Amino acid sequence: MTISRTKKLVGVTAAAGLLIALAGCGTAPEASPSASESEGPVAVEGFTPCLVSDDGGFNDKSFNQSALEGMERAAEELGVEPIEVESASANDYAPNLENLIAEGCTFIVSVGFKLSADTIASATANPDVSYAIIDDWADADADGTTDADNIKPLMFDTVQAAYLGGYAAAAWSAEQGVNKVGTFGGIPIPPVTIFMDGFIDGVAKYNEDKGGSVETFGWDVEAQDGSFTGGFAANDTAKQTAQSILDQGVDVILPVGGPIYQSAGEAIADAGSDTVMIGVDSDLAVTDPSVADIVLFSIMKRIDMAVYEATMQAATGEFDTTPYVGTLENEGVGLSGFGVFESELPEGLEDELAALQEQIISGELEVTSPSSP
Template identity: 70%
Template sequence: MTISTTKKIAGAATAAGLLVALAGCGSAPTATSTTTAPAVAGFKPCIVSDAGGWNDKSFNEYAKKGLDEAAATLGVTPVEVQSSSANDYAPNLESLVAANCTLIVSVGFNLAADTVKSALANPNLQYAIVDDSADLNNDGKTDAPNIKPLLFNTVEAGYLGGYAAAAWSAQDGVNKVGTFGGMQIPPVTIFMDGFIDGVQKYNTDKGANVQTFGWDVASQKGVFTGGFEANDTAKQTAKSILDQGVDVILPVGGPIYQSAAQAIKESGKNTVMLGVDSDLAVADPSVASVLLTSITKHVDNAVRDTVIAAAAGKYDPTPYVGTLANGGVGLADFHDFTSKLPAGLTDELAKLQSEIIAGTLTVTSPSSPK
């Protein structure tokens, strides 16, 4: 990837502005004064992963991180159970009920049905679920009054990521970017919607023609691996997008980013990717050399604050929705690519973020939290 010296200098000059302007993207709401309050007698926080497991460098790992931080602050011992497959969800939840847990955090959309069933059967227990509204009836309300949804409007941050990807690809003269997902579920497609819409915003603003592959917002159809495992299926799926000639790719779905990085490195081309959920350059330095940036959601902070509030007797089942405005979602640092960014990009991203927060730029998805 050839980048002019002028663009390198300009990118470096504007990077500091981005870091200041996007500071809110890098942190979720801090815990309230309840962080210093002792836990109510008998308080026992618990958590169950989905099939991605605790080492996914994504929402499972960061949900556990949030619970561990809260438990350390409170001086309590949590119970943490890992699921290997969907068959583990119900029995794992049953084991947490049997362990006398007072707050149970379910991690992921795929645990919704079993979490609702468990919550209805145990109305005196408190629950929280990451990435789902627990509204199986689609009537606009949580199906059990003792479940707190922890949701993230990642379409907003995905929009910024898509704009940045388009700018990067246009700078190279490639003008092609792509994405693929693990499973076609709302917490995945919401990233893809934002990404594609952000590319289109760049095209509109710049009179450009950056093409997109792997997802169509209008039809809500695209390319998926069928799971979240980092395996040959995921690598071949990534390769199918790379074969379209893209020089930026967004894999959405936990560990499948590892397969995408492998496919990029084996291609021998100067393709880069975007991460999701956590800042992958920090969480997994092995992919930093091909990682432009990451579209983040601060699951750890949302879980931590929920646990601490519950420990102080202030559990509130009202859904939490992470946004750019409250710092629950954001765009990570560009790290090693900062000096190589197109001139003016960081200022443009800061302006877009301000407009989204102010409500003068509407960014939404069919999968946005209602």
């Protein structure tokens, strides 16, 4: 439960976009000069942006790390000093938020739905502080409205990008002659299952369009039931869960839940298989080069840009709590490039994915999930 100021993070994500340059939530802002320069952005006096992670920590190569990158980019451009605090467990959430208030934070970003109850409590008790929360509506009473007027939900319709990912995975597996792909998650919650829904439905789309027979393992969309590790830690349970999917003979696997990709990578290595992996949230081949040789692509949600833009807005003193939803259209979600596998793709796949994306954006193709925001 340690508060630290302005930690520098190595390796800012610079994903090469497959279908579109995933520049951010809406049109990507141009890089701005620092606040010390005459024409740079200027924060209101006393503006102090703050960030609290969930128990995955800032070095998860995914969810929390992306949020940190967005916060630090905004703080650097504004010329202010952010306060960032990691949570080691759920027991740290409330004390960390209390400590951030005591430190004088004027804008606090909570990373993940697991901080929802404590964020609502903190925001209710501190109405003059602005808050944002990732992957949660902050609606504990389920009445359709955020429970505190000073919280901005940062949501992502990840099913759209995951649908493209499922189609691409099916095309890859069919090209290899395997015709089997699988997925597993950390915890069966909407920010996880939305990836799995889109992935399985995307495989079905490939089969429909191509007369394919690619099988899926690990998730049943209709039953909303599948394989989960029970948490997001990279541990023996996660490795065993990954192995149970690999045992089905898949050659593409999608682990959904931050660090659990590490366990999937270990299971692939131990099996000595040619199975490739799909990353989530950030471009995994960039954030963790140690697995780049087995990452086919990543299904991305631009948490970094959502946090960056919310922070820049809060810095003006005119914070808008209207919920943000990242989509393919506003470039808040999408696919990364195919990295080392670019030259091995099935012929025409990238054009097919681009066409599917346009159909989703136009509404011609409806892609949704029970977990869609």
